[in-house]
Amino acid sequence: MAVYTEVSFEDLERLLEQYDIGQPLSFKGIAEGIENSNFYLQTDRGAFILTLYEKRVNPDDLPFFLGLMEHLAERGLNCPLPVKTRDGKSLVSLNGRHAAIVTFLTGIALRRPDAAHCAAAASVMAQLHKAQEGFVLTRANALGPEGWGPLATLISLKEPDSIEDGLNNLISTSLHELVGAWPTGLPWGVIHADYFPDNVLFVQDKVGGVIDYYFACNDFYIYDLAIMLNSWCFELDGSYNITKGQAVIQAYRAARPLSEDEIAALPVLMRGAALRFLLTRTFDWLNPDPNALVRPKDPREYSKKLRFHNKVKHAREYGL
Amino acid sequence: MAVYTEVSFEDLERLLEQYDIGQPLSFKGIAEGIENSNFYLQTDRGAFILTLYEKRVNPDDLPFFLGLMEHLAERGLNCPLPVKTRDGKSLVSLNGRHAAIVTFLTGIALRRPDAAHCAAAASVMAQLHKAQEGFVLTRANALGPEGWGPLATLISLKEPDSIEDGLNNLISTSLHELVGAWPTGLPWGVIHADYFPDNVLFVQDKVGGVIDYYFACNDFYIYDLAIMLNSWCFELDGSYNITKGQAVIQAYRAARPLSEDEIAALPVLMRGAALRFLLTRTFDWLNPDPNALVRPKDPREYSKKLRFHNKVKHAREYGL
Numbered sequence: 001m002a003v004y005t006e007v008s009f010e011d012l013e014r015l016l017e018q019y020d021i022g023q024p025l026s027f028k029g030i031a032e033g034i035e036n037s038n039f040y041l042q043t044d045r046g047a048f049i050l051t052l053y054e055k056r057v058n059p060d061d062l063p064f065f066l067g068l069m070e071h072l073a074e075r076g077l078n079c080p081l082p083v084k085t086r087d088g089k090s091l092v093s094l095n096g097r098h099a100a101i102v103t104f105l106t107g108i109a110l111r112r113p114d115a116a117h118c119a120a121a122a123s124v125m126a127q128l129h130k131a132q133e134g135f136v137l138t139r140a141n142a143l144g145p146e147g148w149g150p151l152a153t154l155i156s157l158k159e160p161d162s163i164e165d166g167l168n169n170l171i172s173t174s175l176h177e178l179v180g181a182w183p184t185g186l187p188w189g190v191i192h193a194d195y196f197p198d199n200v201l202f203v204q205d206k207v208g209g210v211i212d213y214y215f216a217c218n219d220f221y222i223y224d225l226a227i228m229l230n231s232w233c234f235e236l237d238g239s240y241n242i243t244k245g246q247a248v249i250q251a252y253r254a255a256r257p258l259s260e261d262e263i264a265a266l267p268v269l270m271r272g273a274a275l276r277f278l279l280t281r282t283f284d285w286l287n288p289d290p291n292a293l294v295r296p297k298d299p300r301e302y303s304k305k306l307r308f309h310n311k312v313k314h315a316r317e318y319g320l
Numbered sequence: 321m322a323v324y325t326e327v328s329f330e331d332l333e334r335l336l337e338q339y340d341i342g343q344p345l346s347f348k349g350i351a352e353g354i355e356n357s358n359f360y361l362q363t364d365r366g367a368f369i370l371t372l373y374e375k376r377v378n379p380d381d382l383p384f385f386l387g388l389m390e391h392l393a394e395r396g397l398n399c400p401l402p403v404k405t406r407d408g409k410s411l412v413s414l415n416g417r418h419a420a421i422v423t424f425l426t427g428i429a430l431r432r433p434d435a436a437h438c439a440a441a442a443s444v445m446a447q448l449h450k451a452q453e454g455f456v457l458t459r460a461n462a463l464g465p466e467g468w469g470p471l472a473t474l475i476s477l478k479e480p481d482s483i484e485d486g487l488n489n490l491i492s493t494s495l496h497e498l499v500g501a502w503p504t505g506l507p508w509g510v511i512h513a514d515y516f517p518d519n520v521l522f523v524q525d526k527v528g529g530v531i532d533y534y535f536a537c538n539d540f541y542i543y544d545l546a547i548m549l550n551s552w553c554f555e556l557d558g559s560y561n562i563t564k565g566q567a568v569i570q571a572y573r574a575a576r577p578l579s580e581d582e583i584a585a586l587p588v589l590m591r592g593a594a595l596r597f598l599l600t601r602t603f604d605w606l607n608p609d610p611n612a613l614v615r616p617k618d619p620r621e622y623s624k625k626l627r628f629h630n631k632v633k634h635a636r637e638y639g640l
Contacts, residue, residue: 010430010432012428024428025427030349040348040360042426107345108332112330202329
């Protein structure tokens with residue numbers, strides 16, 4: 001959650017002169033996303049989100065993110081649609097930041113999705129993987145295996161074992177094994193790469209929309225599914241809920257079949273997904289941003305998941 | 321701004337079972353108020369704010385605050401109306417906090433209101449002072465002159481001069497003079513006591529509503545006007561804008577005439593209002609809450625205003 005950059009009504013009025021979306025009726029900073037400043041904007045023509053991109057977002061990536069949302073929305077996926085200015089731009093400048101206005105999606109993120117919610121969300125992930133076809137821009141996964149080594153090095157300099165005994169060893173051992181075992185040649189395209197329950201909005205039991213495309217990148221589709229299984233299918237006590245795992249995998253496969261290679265790679269990708277979130281959470285925990293209006297998330301949730309995956313031998317154990 | 325206590329969708333669903341306000345469609349933590357946790361809630365029946373009262377609010381005061389909003393709304397003032405549960409309660413419990421749902425008011429707070437906005441807001445303040453008549457509950461002003469001494473003592477122990485040279489002396493001198501000169505017997509009733517531009521929402525050039533009643537208390541009406549003049553009529557460079565001052569006073573008097581005694585007392589009350597905000601801002605600056613998701617406001621805005629008032633001889637200088 002965050003509002004880092006303040007936007008006054010007067011700033012907003014000047015900004016809206018560039019758009020054709022009506023007169024502002026409400027404008028509130030909202031606790032959404034951890035990377036940017038977000039505002040809920042209601043006008044006489046509809047509801048929108050204004051985002052100001054803060055320093056963790058590379059401005060060079062913004063055409064990819066905004067273009068992707070437009071591409072997906074045009075293909076029927078419920079995702080925020082960037083609103084264009086009168087002269088056709090999605091990206092503007094406000095208070096020294098890059099900024100964009102997107103349509104507001106109705107729906108509420110669930111803290112404790114049940115198996116039916118998991119299935120509904122997995123089905124929409126498969127839709128997303130199909131809808132992204134034909135999108136011409138690409139973006140490398142900065143948080144893929146090549147990015148893990150530098151992060152692990154920075155972490156090792158800051159006493160990670162102060163968080164949990166043996167954490168540094170868990171990270172370095174897993175990193176070493178995973179980089180050697182990482183698959184190649186699996187089906188790939190643009191993935192969401194942060195498909196957590198926070199980013200899937202439900203209206204009753206249906207998916208109202210998928211938000212927060214700011215980690216999207218080109219990678220294996222099955223890696224996106226591994227991120228989802230990690231974030232949707234563990235219980236609060238750290239146990240893996242295989243009923244939810246089955247619901248996710250079945251619903252996904254019904255919309256996009258999985259190859260034998262993808263299935264065989266799942267255990268390694270599950271470990272990789274857990275390591276990726278363990279690394280970023282550990283780094284953020286050890287390097288708190290004094291200006292952030294957000295508490296870092298507990299890395300130990302992901303060290304526990306990684307230890308679980310380290311014992312898994314076959315994709316069946318995840319519900320296949 | 322703040323979201324201190326998290327509320328999951330599942331918490332919200334359980335809460336809404338007590339109400340008859342429809343199904344939730346959107347639910348977002350919002351950056352509003354500095355004392356409590358606030359959430360924007362949209363259902364198929366309308367828009368609402370859910371507030372969880374945090375530790376700075378005395379639970380014994382909640383019936384006063386909620387009853388006041390109900391009293392004012394029933395008398396036509398645009399203020400949030402507490403929504404009652406099916407069994408008639410305005411106040412409920414959620415995640416270990418007292419909580420309430422109120423109607424959402426359309427409108428946007430202005431950062432730089434002009435003289436016409438000042439007049440519109442002052443006119444609504446006078447309406448508020450009339451609308452509160454007949455409200456049976458009372459609440460002493462905890463931040464009135466009796467509350468200043470203890471705050472000043474706590475401040476003096478923490479090197480206030482680290483904020484600004486001479487601050488401790490300014491506070492102790494002003495406190496001594498003001499407590500001796502504080503008027504008695506002026507017209508009084510329930511006042512808003514925090515009538516800053518943040519708390520007055522505009523739709524175009526009209527006041528859409530007045531929010532944040534959590535400092536409301538029984539005190540002199542003219543003291544409320546002094547708080548408003550302090551917070552609406554100074555420019556960013558610290559100069560007093562007498563055109564705005566005149567606009568406020570004229571619009572207020574048109575709706576509620578001022579007595580000779582009230583006019584004579586204005587300079588002392590202007591100093592008192594400046595001292596009150598100087599004290600709380602200085603205290604918050606010197607005692608930052610590590611859990612607060614908010615940056616303390618700069619006390620020097622109010623030391624500058626207080627030094628200005630200390631040179632004023634007559635209410636005319638404020639625009640009377």
